Amino acid sequence: AQRVTQPEKLLSVFKGAPxxxxxxxxxxxxxxxxxxxxxxxxxxxxLLRHISRESIKxxxxxxxxxxxxxHLKKPFAQEEDSxxxxxxxxxxxxDKIIFGKGTRLHILP
Amino acid sequence: xxxxxxxxxxxxxxxxxxxxxxxxxxxNHEYMYWYRQDPGMGLRLIHYSVGEGTTAKGEVPDGYNVSxxxxxxxxxxxxxxxxxxxxxxxxxxRYGYVNTEAFFGQGTRLTVV
Numbered sequence: 001a002q003r004v005t006q007p008e009k010l011l012s013v014f015k016g017a018p019x020x021x022x023x024x025x026x027x028x029x030x031x032x033x034x035x036x037x038x039x040x041x042x043x044x045x046x047l048l049r050h051i052s053r054e055s056i057k058x059x060x061x062x063x064x065x066x067x068x069x070x071h072l073k074k075p076f077a078q079e080e081d082s083x084x085x086x087x088x089x090x091x092x093x094x095d096k097i098i099f100g101k102g103t104r105l106h107i108l109p
Numbered sequence: 110x111x112x113x114x115x116x117x118x119x120x121x122x123x124x125x126x127x128x129x130x131x132x133x134x135x136x137n138h139e140y141m142y143w144y145r146q147d148p149g150m151g152l153r154l155i156h157y158s159v160g161e162g163t164t165a166k167g168e169v170p171d172g173y174n175v176s177x178x179x180x181x182x183x184x185x186x187x188x189x190x191x192x193x194x195x196x197x198x199x200x201x202x203r204y205g206y207v208n209t210e211a212f213f214g215q216g217t218r219l220t221v222v
Binding site: 006034036086096097099100 | 140142144149150151152153154157159165167168199201203210211213214215216
């Protein structure tokens, strides 16, 4: 069964410090991994996806199939990064998108 | 370009009442989803649809029904609302299943008293 685990409910980081939001997954096929972000009073939106190997707003995430992880990283946190972050999994040839419980990132001044 | 629109934005129901939440998308997406968002539980999939006339159960389907009579609309129904269904409901759509982005509505805050 598909499962996405985000172990931290809340992560507080000082401005300028590195950020790492953890995501682990379980799957039975070829996974597609995403990070979605929800800023205050805004709708959820895609931040990045593993297949694109891109950096968005300074964030990157690498898919580690051996550790079944897709951690989100940013070297220097900014106050505008404060938001709710969700890791999501979709399997190839599957229709569902399964989300983790989310991690609230709070950037301290 | 409206994207994904949910109606209504807020609603208060009494226990036992029924209601329908409407999700409309104008992007010609095949796939549509209904999620509920609860504190500490994240987003949980209720039902989803892979095309007009199709629906399927997600992780937490009990107490809900859905219909997809038109490609652009996905309706979520509560036949007899319960306080446990107090939540924020999100609709999402995407073009296909292969690594495509899901677009979300603004959410519907439902309170059942």
